[in-house]
Amino acid sequence: PAKLKSRRQRSWGVRASEMSKNTLNPIRAIVDGMKLTPNPDKPMISLSIGDPTVFGNMPTDDKVLQAMKEAIDSQKYNGYAPSVGYQKSREAVANFYSRPGAPLEAKDVILTSGCSQAIELCINVLCNPGDNILVPCPGFSLYKTLAVSLGVQVKLYNLLPEKSWEVDLQHLESLIDSRTACLIVTNPSNPCGSVYSKEHLQNIISVASKHCIPILADEIYGDMVFPDCSFHPMAPLSSDVPILSCGGLAKRWLVPGWRMGWILIHDRNNVFGSEIREGLVKLSQRILGACTIVQGALESIFNNTPHEFYQSTVSFIKANSEICYSALSTVPGLTPVMPSGAMYLMVGIDMDNFPEFQNDVDFTERLVTEQSVFCLPATAFEYPDFFRVVVTVPEDMMMEACARIREFCARHYRPCSTDSNEIDQ
Amino acid sequence: PAKLKSRRQRSWGVRASEMSKNTLNPIRAIVDGMKLTPNPDKPMISLSIGDPTVFGNMPTDDKVLQAMKEAIDSQKYNGYAPSVGYQKSREAVANFYSRPGAPLEAKDVILTSGCSQAIELCINVLCNPGDNILVPCPGFSLYKTLAVSLGVQVKLYNLLPEKSWEVDLQHLESLIDSRTACLIVTNPSNPCGSVYSKEHLQNIISVASKHCIPILADEIYGDMVFPDCSFHPMAPLSSDVPILSCGGLAKRWLVPGWRMGWILIHDRNNVFGSEIREGLVKLSQRILGACTIVQGALESIFNNTPHEFYQSTVSFIKANSEICYSALSTVPGLTPVMPSGAMYLMVGIDMDNFPEFQNDVDFTERLVTEQSVFCLPATAFEYPDFFRVVVTVPEDMMMEACARIREFCARHYRPCSTDSNEIDQ
Ligand SMILES: Cc1ncc(COP(=O)(O)O)c(C=O)c1O
Ligand SMILES: Cc1ncc(COP(=O)(O)O)c(C=O)c1O
Numbered sequence: 038p039a040k041l042k043s044r045r046q047r048s049w050g051v052r053a054s055e056m057s058k059n060t061l062n063p064i065r066a067i068v069d070g071m072k073l074t075p076n077p078d079k080p081m082i083s084l085s086i087g088d089p090t091v092f093g094n095m096p097t098d099d100k101v102l103q104a105m106k107e108a109i110d111s112q113k114y115n116g117y118a119p120s121v122g123y124q125k126s127r128e129a130v131a132n133f134y135s136r137p138g139a140p141l142e143a144k145d146v147i148l149t150s151g152c153s154q155a156i157e158l159c160i161n162v163l164c165n166p167g168d169n170i171l172v173p174c175p176g177f178s179l180y181k182t183l184a185v186s187l188g189v190q191v192k193l194y195n196l197l198p199e200k201s202w203e204v205d206l207q208h209l210e211s212l213i214d215s216r217t218a219c220l221i222v223t224n225p226s227n228p229c230g231s232v233y234s235k236e237h238l239q240n241i242i243s244v245a246s247k248h249c250i251p252i253l254a255d256e257i258y259g260d261m262v263f264p265d266c267s268f269h270p271m272a273p274l275s276s277d278v279p280i281l282s283c284g285g286l287a288k289r290w291l292v293p294g295w296r297m298g299w300i301l302i303h304d305r306n307n308v309f310g311s312e313i314r315e316g317l318v319k320l321s322q323r324i325l326g327a328c329t330i331v332q333g334a335l336e337s338i339f340n341n342t343p344h345e346f347y348q349s350t351v352s353f354i355k356a357n358s359e360i361c362y363s364a365l366s367t368v369p370g371l372t373p374v375m376p377s378g379a380m381y382l383m384v385g386i387d388m389d390n391f392p393e394f395q396n397d398v399d400f401t402e403r404l405v406t407e408q409s410v411f412c413l414p415a416t417a418f419e420y421p422d423f424f425r426v427v428v429t430v431p432e433d434m435m436m437e438a439c440a441r442i443r444e445f446c447a448r449h450y451r452p453c454s455t456d457s458n459e460i461d462q
Numbered sequence: 463p464a465k466l467k468s469r470r471q472r473s474w475g476v477r478a479s480e481m482s483k484n485t486l487n488p489i490r491a492i493v494d495g496m497k498l499t500p501n502p503d504k505p506m507i508s509l510s511i512g513d514p515t516v517f518g519n520m521p522t523d524d525k526v527l528q529a530m531k532e533a534i535d536s537q538k539y540n541g542y543a544p545s546v547g548y549q550k551s552r553e554a555v556a557n558f559y560s561r562p563g564a565p566l567e568a569k570d571v572i573l574t575s576g577c578s579q580a581i582e583l584c585i586n587v588l589c590n591p592g593d594n595i596l597v598p599c600p601g602f603s604l605y606k607t608l609a610v611s612l613g614v615q616v617k618l619y620n621l622l623p624e625k626s627w628e629v630d631l632q633h634l635e636s637l638i639d640s641r642t643a644c645l646i647v648t649n650p651s652n653p654c655g656s657v658y659s660k661e662h663l664q665n666i667i668s669v670a671s672k673h674c675i676p677i678l679a680d681e682i683y684g685d686m687v688f689p690d691c692s693f694h695p696m697a698p699l700s701s702d703v704p705i706l707s708c709g710g711l712a713k714r715w716l717v718p719g720w721r722m723g724w725i726l727i728h729d730r731n732n733v734f735g736s737e738i739r740e741g742l743v744k745l746s747q748r749i750l751g752a753c754t755i756v757q758g759a760l761e762s763i764f765n766n767t768p769h770e771f772y773q774s775t776v777s778f779i780k781a782n783s784e785i786c787y788s789a790l791s792t793v794p795g796l797t798p799v800m801p802s803g804a805m806y807l808m809v810g811i812d813m814d815n816f817p818e819f820q821n822d823v824d825f826t827e828r829l830v831t832e833q834s835v836f837c838l839p840a841t842a843f844e845y846p847d848f849f850r851v852v853v854t855v856p857e858d859m860m861m862e863a864c865a866r867i868r869e870f871c872a873r874h875y876r877p878c879s880t881d882s883n884e885i886d887q
Contacts, residue, residue, distance in 0.1 A: 040506050050675045051704065056612075056743030057587045105755070109530050115514030115522055115717045145606040150575045150721065153749040161484045182746060188633060235754075249474045292540045294754025296575065302583045307476045316482030323485060323608060327718025329528070339818065362745035365623035 039100065045237035060186040061177045064417045065113070071402045075409035077359055082430070082438045086411040087227060088289050089429040097291040097354070099348040104337035105330060116335030120321040122148025122299075122332055129336035130299050134284075138273030145302040149326045152257040152285035157183050157282045159300060162316040165190040168218040171209060175254065175383070175420035177227045181324055189218070193419055198374050199384065201229035213248045220250045222271065226260035228418050228425040229383050230358070230376020232262045235269045245278045251288045251308070254282045257298075258348065261289055262378035263355040272303035279304040279313075288380070290338065291348065295330045308364060354380050357428040357435050364439035370450045371442075373426075380443075382426045383415065389453045391446075397422050407448075408441035450452065467564035471777075480659065485611040489842045496827045500834035507855070507863045510838040512652060514716050514805060514854040520778070522716040529762035530755060540756030544744040545571025546780040547724075547757055554761035555724050559709075559765035563698030563797075572742055576614060576749045577682045579721035580809045582608050583704045584678045584725060585742040587642065589614040593643040595678075600681065600808070600845035602652045608647040614643070618844055623799050623810065627656035629666055636675045645675045647696065650683035653843050653850040654808050655783070655801020657687045668698065670703045676733070678705045682723075685772065686714055687803035688780040704729040706739075711756070713805070715763065722756045772839045779805050780852040782860050789864035795875045798851075807851045808840065814878045822847050832873075833866035 068085075075081045108114050114123075121127065127143040135141040147319045149155040156179060164170060166188030172180045174193035181191045193207040196202040209220075222241060225232045233241075245252050254271040262268045272280045302314060323394030358376050365373040365384055372385035386400055394400040397414035401424050405411050415423035428435065493510075500506045533539050534626030539548075546552065549568055556566040566642045574580040581604060589595060590614045599618035606616045619634040621627040634645075648667060650657045658666075670677050679696040686694045696816045710723030727739060783801050790798040790809055797810035811825055819825040822839035826849050831834050840848035853860065 049702070049731075051588065051676050051734050051738055053587055053741030054590050056590075057745050058473050060741075062747050065747070086542075089540045096537055097540055102537070105534050106531050109534075112521055112527070115719055116513045117511075117718045124734040150749055157749050163476065164483075165479050179748075186748070189642070218579065277474070293542045294757075295752060296753050302801055306474075309476050312478040313476055316478030316485075319485040319487065320482050322487050323604075323611070324575055324582050327723060330720050330755070330769050331753060332521040332719075419543055430748060 049116055056186050060182060062182055064413070064421070067398060067414060067417050071398065073402065073405050074408055074410060075405055079409040079441070081409045081411070082434050082441075083413065084426045084430060084438055085411045085412045087427060088293055089288065090293070092430050092434070094172045094431045095131070095291055095350065095429055098342050100341040100343065101292065101338050102291055104341065105191035106425075107337065108330045108333035111333065114329040115327070117192070118329050119446055120325050121318055122146070122326055123329070126332040129339055130301070133339045134270070134282075134301055135187070136270060136273045136389070139303050139305075141301055141303075147300040147302070147321055147326070148296040148332060148355055149285075149300060150324070151296040151319070152181060152255070152283050152287060152294075154326065155256065155283035155285065155298040155300045156180065156253070158317055158320045159190065159283060161187065161320055162311070163251060164218040164251075165204055166298070168216045169214070170211055170218055171220045172220065172251075173226070174225055174459050175415055175418035175423070176221075177223055178417060180221055190291060192217075195232070196226075196229065198383070200231040201377070202226060202374065203233065203237050205246060206240055208296060208427075210244050210248070213250065218331065219253050220245050221253040223254045224271070225261060225268065225378035225434055226381075227379055228381045228415065229259065229374070230379045230381040232266050232268060235274065238269055238271055238274050240323070242275050244277050245438060246275075246303040250278070250280055252280045254280050256282050256284050258288050258379040261351055261354070262382070263351055264348075265359075266377040268378065272301070275303070277306050277307070277422075278306045278426070289350070290342065291350070295331050297327045297335070312401070332365055342376070351378070357430070358382055360432065360435050361426055361428055361439055364436070368443050368446045370446050378426075380427060380429050382428050383423050385411075386422050386442050390448050390451055392451055393449055397424055404442065404445050408436045408445045410441050464770060481611050485607060488844070489606055489838070492823060492839060492842050496823065498830050498836065500830055501832055504834040504866070506834045506836070507859050507866075508836045509852045509855060510836045510850075512805070512852060513718055514713070514755055515718070516614035517855050517859070520716055520775065522852055523767050525766040525768065526715055526759075526763050527716065529759035529766065532756045532762065533758035536758065539685055539754040541754070542750070543573070543754050543757055545750050546743055547571070547751055548623045548754070551757040551760045554608055555726070556786070557631055558764045559707075559726055560694070561698045564695070564730075565729050566726055566728075572725040572727070572746055572751070573757060574710075574723040574725060575748070575749070576718075576721040577680070577708050577712060578604060579751065580606065580708035580710065580723040581653065582726045583679065583745045583770065583882040584614065584708060585609055585614065586745050588676060588678075589643040594639070595643055596637055596645045596675075598629070598646065598651070600653050600840055600843035600848070601646075602648055605646050607854055617642075621651075621654065621656070623808070627654040628658065630660050631665055631669060634666070635669050635673070638675065642673070642675055644678050645670050646678045646680060647661050648680040649696070650686060650693065651806075652683065652804055653806045653838075653840065654799070655692050655804045655806045657693060660699065663696055663699050665702050667703050667724060671700075675703070677703055677705045678693065679705050681707050681709050683713050683804040686776055686779070688776055688783075689773075693803065697726070699716055699739055700728070701735070702731050704731070704733045711763070714775070715767065716775070720753070720756050722752045722760070725760045730780055752813060779853055780856060782855070783807055785860050786851055786853055786864055789861070790867065793868050793871045795823040795871050799863070801853075805852060805854045807853050809837070809851060811847050811849065813847050815876055816874050818874050822849055826851070829867065829870050833870045835863045835866050835870075862868065
């Protein structure tokens with residue numbers, strides 16, 4: 038049939054946008070590139086996924102489920118909520134997180150679809166293409182994924198494993214330039230499990246203050262710290278630096294699938310003016326935020342979750358961390374770093390002692406092949422020659438996994454020629 | 463204190479990003495600019511919000527609530543789902559929406575946080591800055607909100623009220639150029655309540671086919687059509703044009719707050735190749751999608767919601783539409799257009815007959831002041847001199863509202879001088 042010439046002068050062939058192509062997920066990129074074929078003689082133990090629910094040993098509290106069912110039965114939470122969340126739910130979050138030096142009201146809270154959307158909104162409101170953000174290394178990969186897709190550059194600041202993953206403040210400061218739009222601090226940390234002291238947080242804030250950089254405090258693991266340690270939210274420690282604290286139900290309440298997150302806006306000196314608040318509200322209207330049933334349950338979740346639930350979660354994580362740390366710290370060639378919170382433990386690999394393996398990806402791939410244990414290579418966090426262990430698995434699996442890692446290392450360990458040299462010197 | 467000069471050479475003052483400033487919500491912009499002071503002697507009747515749950519007269523079905531509570535009790539749906547949704551839930555959607563000419567498998571389904579996120583992902587994957595999309599006028603404002611914030615231009619194609627809001631195909635075709643990335647079709651329509659015939663949809667598809675433009679079919683009101691009318695999903699009607707159909711639980715199941723949406727990828731000729739599918743998967747990893755509890759309930763919601771529930775919803779909406787249509791069609795100066803589905807009815811205002819008012823915004827503002835009835839001025843849909851009535855309110859309120867609109871119009875109506883002229887000619 039005589040077809041009119043298309044004005045568009047083109048045939049089929051639809052290309053994906055630049056933005057979608059620039060949405061890179063390093064964890065997927067690395068894991069998908071690995072040959073993960075477990076040893077058929079050993080059942081697989083996966084210590085790679087930051088989801089505390091996968092093994093069934095860490096259920097959420099009954100009160101949390103109860104709160105959800107009551108929200109459903111009330112039939113009050115089926116309609117649209119305001120894009121920033123129900124007023125009452127925002128109030129509940131404000132009450133729960135208000136601190137003497139850093140009071141919060143409902144207007145300071147924006148409810149989001151998971152902490153991920155909280156982070157997305159914060160980056161989106163603070164950054165223009167060409168700006169840069171300061172991101173911890175090693176650090177959670179989502180920051181970079183979101184930033185790069187927006188044309189925002191990521192500058193990685195070093196954390197120091199020998200100082201329990203404190204920030205290398207000098208390095209941090211050296212990265213700041215006129216296009217630095219935001220400093221991201223993850224405390225407690227994924228992947229490190231580190232928890233910063235008040236003093237260290239103050240030092241970080243001082244750098245931000247000196248250079249007038251707002252802080253995005255990713256506190257999704259807030260309060261998930263071991264009993265002998267304290268969690269300090271950043272906001273009360275800041276006198277002038279505005280802080281957007283991102284959090285959610287995912288980790289502490291052990292329900293990451295529910296996609297309930299929030300932004301707490303701390304800006305006592307009104308540095309943000311109304312612009313940033315309004316910008317966040319506008320951005321929240323794009324797709325709206327969290328499921329209304331979970332929003333409806335929030336107040337009751339905060340009020341009724343028993344203290345023992347929180348305690349038993351961290352006690353368990355601490356016990357498992359200790360098992361893992363003490364088991365691996367006696368393995369030649371490995372250097373685990375003891376965490377103080379969250380649910381991760383980082384282990385350094387002395388690659389010189391494992392000449393068979395090129396890098397951490399190689400090492401962890403072979404650990405699957407031989408021992409059916411999968412740990413995420415820390416290259417996924419831009420931190421080669423480490424791997425991350427998720428410490429929420431059942432205790433016996435944790436022990437078994439460590440035994441297998443020990444066996445694996447013993448088999449592949451080669452003393453370095455330089456080792457003796459060092460003694461000589 | 464002697465403060466070091468900041469390298470950034472700047473003091474505090476954090477500006478919101480261009481993207482947040484370019485995220486414009488016309489409904490909010492217009493409504494926030496209106497003086498909405500009801501008449502204290504008359505209780506307010508709001509016919510403005512597209513949320514069927516606000517009056518409590520349209521609860522969702524008990525089976526839907528039951529499915530949610532079972533999902534909670536199972537404790538199987540607390541962890542992270544894959545970013546595109548659980549395999550089983552995607553399968554449930556695929557089964558429910560598969561049609562003879564347009565089969566679906568789980569891999570063709572992406573679950574999202576509401577239909578809004580479905581639309582966002584589709585626009586994000588298809589469009590680069592500088593591209594344009596074709597959007598119905600009048601139409602749902604979110605398309606423009608999302609596009610403009612991405613630097614994507616919106617070209618409005620006309621719908622014809624006198625032809626039950628069919629697309630002006632010539633106008634549509636005239637807008638296509640080499641940067642046209644996507645054609646959005648809303649069927650059934652918000653704000654029109656129109657439902658297109660098979661033939662009309664085929665004509666629209668022909669235009670897209672001729673110019674090789676993929677279609678985003680916003681079918682969130684799919685199946686919400688009056689008993690004497692049929693809904694035709696676009697996909698089975700297309701032989702070559704790839705169609706991304708966006709939908710969700712919001713409207714048909716009357717639970718918009720739950721934020722459960724989906725994209726159905728129809729691409730039988732493999733025009734998209736793997737790029738668009740991969741792009742959608744990548745974009746889904748940014749913030750992850752829908753709440754896992756709702757995902758877990760999906761299969762049971764599809765299987766167990768009784769047919770009568772769907773029927774009674776549309777019967778009610780049809781009855782209310784008829785009440786509204788017949789009441790307003792005898793009001794001098796108004797021209798309501800009878801809908802065939804969704805939950806809206808558009809009413810034309812013969813502005814010449816209301817010289818006191820400048821436009822539809824003025825008109826609807828005064829309708830609040832005098833009669834405590836609020837209808838959304840269609841300027842919010844880029845379509846001045848109309849207003850939109852939401853027809854999900856209880857019947858007695860619908861009747862009362864129409865009586866007040868009649869009274870309001872009678873009071874302000876002025877016969878046009880040209881009316882007699884017309885008769886003369
Ligand atoms: C540091 C950090 N921030 C944010 C998130 C995302 O949280 P959510 O699942 O609530 O989006 C995670 C998840 O692992 C995380 O580790
Ligand atoms: C045409 C249309 N598409 C999409 C949506 C958004 O649906 P959801 O609430 O599931 O995001 C709406 C909501 O009113 C709508 O009218």
